Amino acid sequence: MVRVLVNISYQGSQFLGFQIQDNGRTVQQQFEKILKRMHKRHVRIHPTSRTDRGVHAFEQYFHFDSELNISADQWQYAMNRALPDDVYVNSVAFVDESFHCRYDCVGKTYRYKIYQSAHKDPFECGLKAYVYDNLDFDKMIQAAQLFIGTHDFTGFCSQKTEVESKVRTLYESRIEKTTYGFDYVVTGSGFLYNMVRVLVAFLIGVGKGKYNPESVPQLLEEKNRNKVPFTAPAEGLYLEHIYLSPQSLMNDFGENIKIHRKKSTQNR
Template sequence: MKRFMAVISYDGTNFFGFQSQPGVRTVQGVIETALERIFKSRTTVLVSGRTDTGVHAIGQAIVFDSPIDIDETSMKNALNANLPDDVYVKKVVEVDKNFHPRFEAKRRIYHYFIYNAPEPNLFLRNYTWWFPYKLDVEKMRQAARYLEGEHDFRSFVKVEANESTVRTIYRIRIMRLRNRIILIRVEGRSFARRMVRNIVGALVKVGTGQWEPEKLKEVLEAKNRSLAPATAPAHGLYFYSVEF
């Protein structure tokens, strides 16, 4: 039996997140339905990182076992022929039979897009966070430096039962792109639930001038979620890539 890894992209607008849930449409659900059509049997997929409702992906990685003899190109084509038009398989490669995308991942990269303009762009409303107030990108960069490295990010996560909140962020880059788009790129080994969106919410607080950059260090060290701002909207977030 072969084990395949597929790199996929998806528009999260009409999904209730990645993980299968009864009675709602999920990314995992439509992929496993497609695999069932191909294999004529149920197959469970493994994933490098779950995404919440409304979150998108550019380079998500999933792994599954194939009970039929099929090559990589044919597997990719078969999946794309059976998937809806808001999910696309970019690449399929055969991996070791013990390969697990969650535990083998060395770096995960998330992108968050903010549309920073006085008026909304209706065509970007599902893919960026429209923020109409001026943002000081340089101050946001200064604040982001306090979050790089290994820290207890309890102030920036939704804590799951028995889950450690210690994480390592390798780098945070904040860039002002064309057409009034601000990109926040966060690179780390792993992330707790809503961690990136909570970090974005805090950086925006600095960008508006409500907080000085040093405030992020204070909030981080307090290990208290109630001291941090509200979570940034899901639709601006993209699971950009994962490295093994």
């Protein structure tokens, strides 16, 4: 048996999300269908992250175990030949059997894309979120920075989030001005359910003058989602980069950062 690590991209508009469902088109379904045909048995894939309906990925990883004797290039070729046009295998590698996509992931970068215009653009439909209003970017830039560090994000995630600890570390959190709007770029140890989309909705609120950047520490402290009730739509959200080792994260953000490790013998 070899453990195969697959780096993929997908446009999420026509997927009901990553995770397989009883009905409907998902990314996991596309791959498991191909792998079943190749292995003559069900092969389960394990992603670093399960993206929601309509969310895109510039970079996402999954792994699976295979008894087939196929080179990395051949794996890439075989999967791309069989995949639909909205999902693509960027590369394939073989990894140690102790490696696990979910538990070895120590960080992720998301990018959220917004365009601003007097009119909605049907060609951005599904790919960027739309904001009509003028926004105060200086205040948004200021507010975004205040999320960097280790915080309890209870006030900035879905109330349906069922995890023990809502403490996460953000290594970067910044607004990038684009020609017709802005991107919000955020790298963290992990993200709670809807967390990036709630942060974006809050930052847009700051840009519109509904919130002050100065309120960020207090909102984090209060842990009350009702104070930040909006969620930006899925269509603007892109999984951009996955950190699969503490070293790669330290290369980008410095040796002294706090690393959260999910890895444990119990949950392998």
